[in-house]
Amino acid sequence: MAKDSERSVARILYIDQGKSNKEIAEKLGVQEKTVGNWVKKYGWKEERDARDNNVDARIENIKAVIDDIIADRTSARLKIKQVKIDLEHPRTPEDEAKTLRDELSTLKKEIVGYDDSISKWNKTLDNFNKENKVSLATYLHVMDELFKDMQAHNQDLYLKTLDFQEQHISKVSVQLG
Incomplete structure (x- = not known):
């Protein structure tokens, strides 16, 4: 009976808390090999991996990537506004104006890239939702x-x-x- 309760605790430590076989063995006072046997026999590794990579977690990861790209895009838009202001009120020689126009062109290209990335990640998110919906x-x-x-x-x-x-x-x- 003691082994059943130890195994139950070991399962929680392994699956829910991500502890290693060695850490669990030390905590419960059992052999590391015993924990390894439980992990294998009861499919704990597969369960932990499945829980770590569940649909909700993966969707949240994709959304976080999209949010980061949107933040980068917003930053580029703010830089464009500043460059446009700097071009409207020339305080410097023509060669700096050319540099500002080049920077403006580069920033606009970056924004196109961000928009493309956002579109692709949204498509990935849509496909992921469709593929992982349980019937x-x-x-x-x-x-x-x-x-x-x-x-x-x-x-x-x-x-x-x-x-x-x-x-x-x-x-x-x-x-x-």
Whole structure:
């Protein structure tokens, strides 16, 4: 029984907290090999990787990239405004005006590049959302399997969750349907 509780704690440390096998073994007073066996036997590495790379996290990463590009674009727009002001009120020789016009041209090209990047990342985000949307049929299949396993494991718990199951499936059917 002690091994079951140690394994449960080890799972939390490994999956949720990202601890290494060695750190877990030291904390729980078990062999590192034992933790490694649990990781392999119960698929903890795959689960941790899947959780770390879940759809929501990947979408947030893409949005962060888009936000960074937008910030760079905004900065370039502000520089363009300043260069235009400097060109309208010449205080310097013609060679500096040429330098300002060159800078203006470069900044405009940068903005075109930013716009192109934003467009491509938005397209990636749209495609990602489409590709990673779970179909209602798949979701229902997974939930049916879960509820069957719950029924086989603990009939009382299964019966206590029947109302929840119905409400949850109805909610998801509306969302995904």
